[in-house]
Amino acid sequence: MHLLFIDESGTPPKPTNNDQSYFVIAGLVIPEDRWQGMNDKLSGLKLRLQYRGEVKWRFFAPNNHDPENPMKDWEQDRRNNFRNDIFSIITETKSCKIIACVSESPTAYGLGNVNSQDDLYFKTYKPVTERFQYLLQDITRASGRDTFGMIVADHRGKGDDDSMRHRHERLIRESGQYTSQYKNFIEGLFFAPSHLSVGIQLVDMVAGATWRAQAHNDRTWFDKLRTSFRSSPQGRIDGYGIARFPKRGWQGQILD
Template identity: 50%
Template sequence: MHVLFLDESGTPPRPQDQRPSYFVVGGIIIPETSWHRMRDGLMGIKIRRGIRGEIKWRYFAPANNDAKNPMRGLAQDVRDEIRTEIYRLMSSETAVKTLACVSCREAAYAMPSINTQDDLYHGTFKPVTERFEYHLSDLSKVTGRREFGIVVGDHRGPGDDKRLRGYHEKLLHSASGFTTNYKHLIEGLFIHPSNLSVGIQLADMVAGAVWRKYERGDDKYYQLLKPSLRTNAQGDEAGYGIIKFPKATFI
């Protein structure tokens, strides 16, 4: 069994917003045989660093001393060391893979099908679930047995969760030629609070590194993430671990 944990880079921009220019849904695929090591690894980092609470990308920002930030009061160099440890943890297991879809706000809202924040979120969400299906299909060919997976997303709000669950269910049962045949997924979309999920906290770090590369032109943490990204046989993450939406008009 393989679990795709998902999180996003903040709130999807509205059509009239000028910033952010990009929105990201990031994910981490953790097989059942690796989950305990990922959990123990993250807990070990927290214990060594005296962190009691949830890990979020935004908590590593300079001078972020939110009341809920378990790293409040820590110097920036220490926060950066912790962030580096987390990316090294994600690349420590070859069976663990990361992936993300990055959407261009301007290009996406120029599409007839993208009119609302939900449309943008769903359009960014879909390619990640499709690559998860492809990943499971590829693994099945290697192992000689069908590999199955489930998708776990972060809780955002009752309305948002309900709409995303409905959209995911439509994807699973769609007969459209533009939608993947999801042969390897079990059940629908599971929603879980990020503060109670190791996987979702790691997925947030994926989304954050990819967002920063595209929005700010800073690939420092993307380079640390890169060893864990899903790639083709030649080691290229484009279209495999990093998907651009919309592909044809991405700016």
């Protein structure tokens, strides 16, 4: 069993926003037999550094001194060392893989079939599910055994969760001619509060680093994760570990 934890970075812009802005949904695939070890490493790291609370990408920003930030009194070097150790938990677990989709809002809204923030969110989510299915198929072929997976998403709110759950079920049910066939998926879409989920906290860091690289051309932390992205046999991640929505008409830089 493989668990795909997903979280987003950025906010899907409204259709009336004509600025070139990006939205990211990232996924971290953790095999079930690696979850406990990653949980223990993150818990141990927090304990050694006396960090109390959940890990969030935004807490590492130099000017973030919010009262709920456990690092509000930390110097930036200390924050960066902690962030580097968190990323090492991911990259040192070789069987963990990262998949993501980046949407470019003006290009997406120009398609004609993306008319709302909810549409844009789901259109960014769909390629992540497809690449999870491809990864499960790859593992099945390599191992000779059927490999299955399930998706755990960050809890956003009852209305948003219900909408995503229904759209996810329709996507899986109608898979076939125009979408991937999700033969390796188990059950539906699950939700977990981030403060109770190690996987959601780790993928929040992945999503933040990916958004930063795409939106601000700052690959400092993205490059530390690059080896963990799903890639082609030649090592390419564009189209394999990172999907672009929409691919046709894309105007911005291409992460690879």
